[in-house]
Amino acid sequence: MIPLSHYLIVSAVLFSIGTAGVFLRRNLITILLSIEIMLNAVNLSFVAFGRFAGDVDGQIITFFVMTVAAAEAAVGLALVIALFRHRESLNPDAFSSLKW
Amino acid sequence: MLALIPLFPFLGFVVNATMGRRLPKGVSGGLASLAMLASLAVSLITVLQLRGLSPDARAIEQTLYTWIASGDLNIGLSFRVDPLSAVMILVITGIGSLIHIYSTAYMHDEVDSEFARYFSYLNLFASFMLVLVLGANFPLMFVGWEGVGLCSYLLIGFWFKKKSANDAGKKAFIVNRVGDYAFILGMLAIFAKFGTLDFQAVASAVAAMPAETGFGILSLATLLLFIGATGKSAQIPLYTWLPDAMEGPTPVSALIHAATMVTAGVYMIGRNAVLFSHAPETLTIVAVIGALTALMAGTIGLVQNDIKRVLAYSTVSQLGYMFLAMGVGAFGAGIFHLYTHAFFKACLFLGSGAVIHALHGEQDIRNMGGLKKELPITYWTFLIGAIAIAGVFPLSGFFSKDEILFETFVEGHKLLWTVGALTALLTATYMFRLVFLTFHGERRHDAPAAADAHDAHGHASDDSHRHDAVSHGHGSGSHLHDAPPAMALALIVLAIGSVAAGWIGIPHAIGGHNELATWLEPSFSAPRVAGEAAVSEAAVEAGEAAEAERAALELTLMGVSLTIAVAGIAFAYFVWVKRRRIADNMVREFPGLHRLLLNKYYVDELYDATIVQPIKAASTEGLWRWFDVRVIDGAVNGAASIVDGSAGVLRRLQSGSVRAYAGSLFVGVVVILGYYLWR
Numbered sequence: 001m002i003p004l005s006h007y008l009i010v011s012a013v014l015f016s017i018g019t020a021g022v023f024l025r026r027n028l029i030t031i032l033l034s035i036e037i038m039l040n041a042v043n044l045s046f047v048a049f050g051r052f053a054g055d056v057d058g059q060i061i062t063f064f065v066m067t068v069a070a071a072e073a074a075v076g077l078a079l080v081i082a083l084f085r086h087r088e089s090l091n092p093d094a095f096s097s098l099k100w
Numbered sequence: 101m102l103a104l105i106p107l108f109p110f111l112g113f114v115v116n117a118t119m120g121r122r123l124p125k126g127v128s129g130g131l132a133s134l135a136m137l138a139s140l141a142v143s144l145i146t147v148l149q150l151r152g153l154s155p156d157a158r159a160i161e162q163t164l165y166t167w168i169a170s171g172d173l174n175i176g177l178s179f180r181v182d183p184l185s186a187v188m189i190l191v192i193t194g195i196g197s198l199i200h201i202y203s204t205a206y207m208h209d210e211v212d213s214e215f216a217r218y219f220s221y222l223n224l225f226a227s228f229m230l231v232l233v234l235g236a237n238f239p240l241m242f243v244g245w246e247g248v249g250l251c252s253y254l255l256i257g258f259w260f261k262k263k264s265a266n267d268a269g270k271k272a273f274i275v276n277r278v279g280d281y282a283f284i285l286g287m288l289a290i291f292a293k294f295g296t297l298d299f300q301a302v303a304s305a306v307a308a309m310p311a312e313t314g315f316g317i318l319s320l321a322t323l324l325l326f327i328g329a330t331g332k333s334a335q336i337p338l339y340t341w342l343p344d345a346m347e348g349p350t351p352v353s354a355l356i357h358a359a360t361m362v363t364a365g366v367y368m369i370g371r372n373a374v375l376f377s378h379a380p381e382t383l384t385i386v387a388v389i390g391a392l393t394a395l396m397a398g399t400i401g402l403v404q405n406d407i408k409r410v411l412a413y414s415t416v417s418q419l420g421y422m423f424l425a426m427g428v429g430a431f432g433a434g435i436f437h438l439y440t441h442a443f444f445k446a447c448l449f450l451g452s453g454a455v456i457h458a459l460h461g462e463q464d465i466r467n468m469g470g471l472k473k474e475l476p477i478t479y480w481t482f483l484i485g486a487i488a489i490a491g492v493f494p495l496s497g498f499f500s501k502d503e504i505l506f507e508t509f510v511e512g513h514k515l516l517w518t519v520g521a522l523t524a525l526l527t528a529t530y531m532f533r534l535v536f537l538t539f540h541g542e543r544r545h546d547a548p549a550a551a552d553a554h555d556a557h558g559h560a561s562d563d564s565h566r567h568d569a570v571s572h573g574h575g576s577g578s579h580l581h582d583a584p585p586a587m588a589l590a591l592i593v594l595a596i597g598s599v600a601a602g603w604i605g606i607p608h609a610i611g612g613h614n615e616l617a618t619w620l621e622p623s624f625s626a627p628r629v630a631g632e633a634a635v636s637e638a639a640v641e642a643g644e645a646a647e648a649e650r651a652a653l654e655l656t657l658m659g660v661s662l663t664i665a666v667a668g669i670a671f672a673y674f675v676w677v678k679r680r681r682i683a684d685n686m687v688r689e690f691p692g693l694h695r696l697l698l699n700k701y702y703v704d705e706l707y708d709a710t711i712v713q714p715i716k717a718a719s720t721e722g723l724w725r726w727f728d729v730r731v732i733d734g735a736v737n738g739a740a741s742i743v744d745g746s747a748g749v750l751r752r753l754q755s756g757s758v759r760a761y762a763g764s765l766f767v768g769v770v771v772i773l774g775y776y777l778w779r
Contacts, residue, residue: 022762096756 007048014041028080028090032073039069102146102162102179105189106230108139109196112223120216128212129204132219136200136226140193147186158183158622161236168239172295180236180299184370184623187435187616188233191442195359195594196226202450202590203351205583206457218258218349225251229360233367238287238297241368245283245332248361249276255356256348268344275341279331286324290375293317303374307626311378322375322382326389329365334416335393335423340704342416346408350453353408358415358449359442366422366438373431373624387427387508391519394420396701398526402533403697406463407452410534414489415445417523421504424520430507431624432617436605437504439616440496443601444488447594448531451482454583454591455538465537472539474580477588479539481595486535488598490528491665496602498662503607506657510650521664528668536676609651609658 014037021034043062050058080090087094112135120128150158163178181189200222207218225248232244249272257269291297294305312318329335334342345357356362369376369386376383394417401413418441425434456463458475472479488495491502501524509517583591606612675682687694696702755761 019766023759023766092758095758 004048004052008045011041011045011048014038014044026091026093028083028092029077031092032076032080035076036069036073039065101142102160102181102234103164104142105139105146105179105193105234106227108135108142109223109226109230111135113220113227116216116220116223120220121213123212123216125204125208125212125215128216128219129200129207132223133197133200133204135223136193136197139226139230140190140197143186143189143193146181147190150181150183150186155618155622163236173291173297175237175239175297177240178236178298179234179240181234182623183619183621184367184435185233187439187620188367189230191439192226192229192233192360195442195446196229196355198590198593199351199355199359199446199450202354202453202587203349205586206351206453207349218255221251221254221258222352222355225255225356225361229364232364236299238290238299241371242283242287245328245364245368246280248356248364249273249280249332252276252345252356252361255352256345258348258352262347265347268341268347272341272345275338276331279328279338282324282331283328286321286328289317289321289324293321299371302372303626306375306378309378311380313380315381318375318379319381322372322379323385325368325372326365326382326386329368329423330389331365333362333365333419333423335365335389335420336396339393339397339416340707343409343412343700346406346412350408350449350456353412354446354449354453357412358445362415362419363422363438363442366419366426366434369423369426370431370435370624374626376426377429383427383429385427387424387513387516390420390423390425390427391516391523392420393417394424394523395519395526398523398530400697400700401530402526403694405466407455407465407468407534407538408449408463410465410530411445411448411452414448414527414531417527418445418489421501421520421523424508424516425504428508428511428513428516430504430511432620433500433503433507435620436602436616437500440488440500440598440601440605443594443597444485444495444497447481447485447591447598448489450587450591450594451478451485454478454587455482457587458580458582465534467544468538469541470539470543471580475539475582477582477591481591482539483535484595485598486531487669488602490531490669491524491661492669493658493662494602495599496597498665499602499605499607502654502658502661503605505661506607506654509657510653521661524661525664525668528665529672532669532672533676536672540677541680607654608647609654 018034018036018038018041021037022031025031025034043065046058046062046065048058050056050062083095084090109132112132115131116123116128123131146160150160153159159180159182161178161180163176165177166174167177168175200219203218203222207215210218228244228247228251230244232241232248235241235244253269253273256272257266259265260269287297290302294302296302296305306318309318327338331338342357342362346353348357376386397413397416397420401410401417404410404413418437422434422437422441425431425437455468455471455475455478458471458478459468462468484495488497491498505517505520505524508520582588603612605614605616607614675686699705
């Protein structure tokens with residue numbers, strides 16, 4: 001049987017990929033997708049912990065996360081569209097007018 | 101029942117203050133006078149009730165409710181009438197009513213709203229004055245004390261369009277603040293010592309103590325109270341406001357600045373007679389200040405040219421007499437003089453008002469003369485008032501002034517007696533100078549106009565007077581109107597009072613019974629404990645022998661003061677009627693002295709230089725330019741610039757770059773997690 005640490009390592013790798021995507025990419029849609037990767041990395045660790053603890057709590061939380069993630073994606077994409085209409089750009093650096 | 105006495109004038113004030121501008125003059129003036137008459141009626145009934153009680157139990161008290169209850173301090177809204185306040189309420193409501201009636205004619209040239217404003221102030225004043233004399237404890241008295249000060253300010257500045265009237269009002273108010281401050285401190289001292297502020301409780305507590313030797317807490321408290329009295333009753337050093345207060349309408353001068361308010365200080369000492377007689381140090385100060393004030397004001401009155409100012413200085417001088425009486429322990433004599441003075445001084449002021457009214461605002465006696473024929477009622481009443489104040493037998497002023505001088509002499513204050521007698525001479529002289537210059541001789545127009553522009557009467561600026569001037573002409577040849585009926589009524593009643601008011605205090609020496617002194621006696625001693633031994637028979641017999649000796653002395657002194665009065669009148673007649681040139685020569689002989697007196701010893705200038713200007717300078721340079729601008733504004737502006745400066749640094753964190761925010765968020769999370777994992 002595959003030990004728990006393997007799942008967690010995969011989860012950590014996925015999470016790091018997502019984080020790197022959020023920081024390094026300059027396209028709002030890519031950033032949103034990176035956030036989804038991070039969320040799914042967390043889901044993976046929840047399910048793994050649940051499996052090894054022998055109950056279904058981890059799976060239940062995962063469903064919650066997926067639901068929230070779906071809602072978040074909807075809102076996030078709507079915001080991205082609104083921003084695009086406003087500035088004709090998807091680069092987050094273009095949206096800095098709230099500074100001093 | 102007692103509460104009704106101040107309530108009636110207060111209702112009059114409320115009606116005139118709220119609806120006055122829509123009421124015609126007859127209604128507002130009539131209402132105000134009616135309120136006073138109603139109050140007079142209630143006062144009379146109360147005093148009659150009081151007479152029905154036995155002398156030892158003569159006090160009626162009414163507590164409306166507990167006003168202040170805080171720890172040890174328990175003060176009721178209580179009114180108490182005893183023989184002393186009975187005299188006061190009769191004087192206030194009686195003379196007050198007459199002056200209200202007089203005012204309906206005197207102020208008739210004012211427009212309706214001003215007329216109602218005048219009467220609302222006058223009623224409010226009467227109400228507060230009655231609270232002052234009826235209050236059964238210090239704080240309630242202080243309410244009245246401050247209230248009459250307010251009304252005094254309002255009425256002095258009644259013609260508020262005139263700068264001098266405004267200034268005089270402010271001066272009266274501010275000078276009185278100095279005294280009132282001391283009065284409050286005196287109250288605090290009494291509360292600290294006795295734990296109560298009720299007059300009777302304080303008197304009982306003091307009576308149980310021996311008289312103070314040296315300067316202790318009693319002396320301190322009474323001295324502070326006396327400083328309060330010097331403010332309200334215009335004594336050295338706080339008298340300077342009273343002569344300026346003559347800027348107000350003349351009936352106001354008669355009511356507030358002669359008959360009632362300025363006597364509040366005398367009343368206050370009489371009310372606390374037990375307290376003051378246990379502080380001999382203070383009493384000495386009171387007597388000396390009183391005598392000095394009497395003499396100083398008398399000398400100033402000798403050379404003033406404004407008819408009302410002469411009377412004002414005369415008032416200051418007579419108040420000095422009252423304080424002299426209080427100071428030598430002759431409380432009854434002081435109150436007696438207060439009571440007779442109210443009659444003749446009100447009569448004189450109202451007489452001067454009638455003159456001013458007839459001459460359309462002329463107040464300078466150098467422009468008068470020869471008014472005797474044209475204003476007969478005014479002349480005769482004024483003359484009676486002048487004889488009364490000069491102290492000629494058997495008019496009222498003779499008895500009261502004589503009692504004061506006699507008591508002063510008997511108490512062993514020979515020097516003070518001399519000062520008092522000298523002042524009596526001055527009084528007779530300046531009063532008859534006023535009579536002769538105003539009413540005798542020929543009509544004159546020789547006053548240098550420019551010098552006295554400051555004294556001009558507020559009336560003159562009113563349009564309402566112009567038509568009078570047109571229809572009657574304004575020269576010496578024109579016919580002048582004597583006092584109209586309402587004014588004549590007040591004058592005649594007060595003249596009768598000036599003659600007869602003294603008759604309730606005729607001393608034993610000339611066959612009287614001095615009823616007033618007997619009547620007032622219980623007010624000046626501590627409340628008796630029931631069953632206390634009466635005066636023994638032997639003491640009564642010994643007293644009778646001494647009494648005969650006293651009577652002889654009293655008769656002698658009476659002769660002296662009568663001689664003085666007549667001498668003063670004769671001197672005035674000689675100088676100002678027979679040999680007018682003597683007066684001018686005296687001015688020429690002693691120009692320095694004349695100028696000193698004409699300028700009132702330069703006391704106003706002295707106060708201005710030593711107190712007013714330094715305070716002004718300190719306020720401008722210290723409080724305004726330094727404290728307000730530097731410290732207050734500096735603190736406010738400093739707080740703003742600190743915020744501004746730190747914000748200038750901190751705002752650089754707000755770069756606007758979303759990824760920078762996300763990065764700092766990430767670093768923050770890593771740091772926090774790292775801390776928990778590896779600690």
